[in-house]
Amino acid sequence: MSKVKIVLDRKGVRQMLKSKEAEAICREFADRAAEHLGDGYEVSTHNGKKRVNASIKAVTYKARKDTKQNNTILKAVCGK
Numbered sequence: 001m002s003k004v005k006i007v008l009d010r011k012g013v014r015q016m017l018k019s020k021e022a023e024a025i026c027r028e029f030a031d032r033a034a035e036h037l038g039d040g041y042e043v044s045t046h047n048g049k050k051r052v053n054a055s056i057k058a059v060t061y062k063a064r065k066d067t068k069q070n071n072t073i074l075k076a077v078c079g080k
Contacts, residue, residue: 017051026054033076037063041073 016022023045030043034056040063045054056073058064066072 014050018047019052023047023052023054026052030054030056030077033073036076037072039063040066 027043027045030045034041034043037056040058040060042057042059043054044057045052047053056077058067058073063072
């Protein structure tokens with residue numbers, strides 16, 4: 001058997017992880033999770049040092065309390 005060596009283009013991978021397409025994918029994933037949560041949650045995206053990030057934040061008192069007691073955001077993201 002022959003050995004195959006794969007070398008990644010680090011600059012290209014970094015550009016891909018910070019691209020608008022990657023941001024759209026992260027936003028879509030977060031929006032899908034937020035649909036299960038109902039009102040009181042906010043989705044945002046931003047470019048970090050190494051990649052695009054999406055986050056879901058509880059903005060109302062009721063949502064914060066529910067998330068604190070039941071891990072609602074974590075369960076929505078994980079699909080439980």
